[in-house]
Amino acid sequence: MTIRVLAFARLREILGVPEADLELPTGARVADAWAALARGRAALEFERSSTRAACNGSIVPFDAPLREGDEVAFLPPVGGG
């Protein structure tokens, strides 16, 4: 299935693009999307513990299941204001 991935701030810089499509096997979870991104990007490993995930605009745990067409956003610590 195809998942849309968004990344912001430091994560966007490490990823190199603000968004990308990922092909994941049916039954994949948010953590699998993260692992797919982290492959070959060692810098992402250091970000994992401070990163939150949102699926279709709502914060979800990393073990949340994904469905075809979901939009998964990876959010580093926020700093607006």
Add this chain to the structure above:
Amino acid sequence: MTIRVLAFARLREILGVPEADLELPTGARVADAWAALARGRAALEFERSSTRAACNGSIVPFDAPLREGDEVAFLPPVGGG
């Protein structure tokens, strides 16, 4: 001696003018200036307990002495904002 008197809001309305000169005997106090205004103006009696006095811009007690040329302001309860 001549004293300048200022009155605001309700007190100004009762007095009929925003300011006036009063002739008072040497040694007169703020309370004497008030009494001179209150003569013939019964409505001022009801205002006395809620009125503060300022002499030359600073709050003073009613027994404060006055000097020639002083500016005495009578202030009803404030209500700015």
Add this chain to the structure above:
Amino acid sequence: MFAIVRDPIDLRELECIVRPGDGGVATFLGVVRETAGDGRPVTGLFYEAFEAMAVHEFETIAGEARERFGDVKLAIVHRVGELRVGEISVAIVAAAAHRAAAFDACRYAIDELKSRAAIWKQERYADGNAAWIGA
């Protein structure tokens, strides 16, 4: 900037107090409401001030705010005369490096202004009556 003004308050003038090190600006605007405290319809308010004393009180209040909340810059302007519903009667701008001091100083200033400054307000009602409102 501490002033009693007769014309509509220009907030941009007050905002000139913001300094390059200020990261937080808290503002309070008092607006003429369409109803009195007791619910009666109001057509407008009339304000008057003992200008010299009121301005001096604004300066004193700003000094007290600096003592309490640290390096905060304040502007306090109150309008006098006839105001219609929706018009701004008082504007306070507080600027500081961080937001806590700006908020605290702004709130302190309006609270103290209302309870201490030589300013008076008359409510004018739809039925033609009017009443002076004392704190």
Add this chain to the structure above:
Amino acid sequence: MFAIVRDPIDLRELECIVRPGDGGVATFLGVVRETAGDGRPVTGLFYEAFEAMAVHEFETIAGEARERFGDVKLAIVHRVGELRVGEISVAIVAAAAHRAAAFDACRYAIDELKSRAAIWKQERYADGNAAWIGA
């Protein structure tokens, strides 16, 4: 009014939320400071947002403020992109019948926005370096 904007924030648009029954309007402006938290000179800030989520969070925060502080109307606008020193990054306007609710809601909104909203800030230093600032 809840928005992420790219152009300079127009405070007059936010102030349109004021209703005829509102007597107190509290505003907060976040301004780009010339120094970072650690004292280093800053040439500007770069903000980015997950716009849909940030705007939704603004709405949620406004709803929470109404639950806590009563009938208060909020506008929250955050700017993104490159901002220079002195420019406004965020503006919050809170309007209520009385000043306590307006102040409380304004402060609640900026506190919550800073800790929760999907917005990121990069400090850009005079020496050419840059760093993302996390809450």
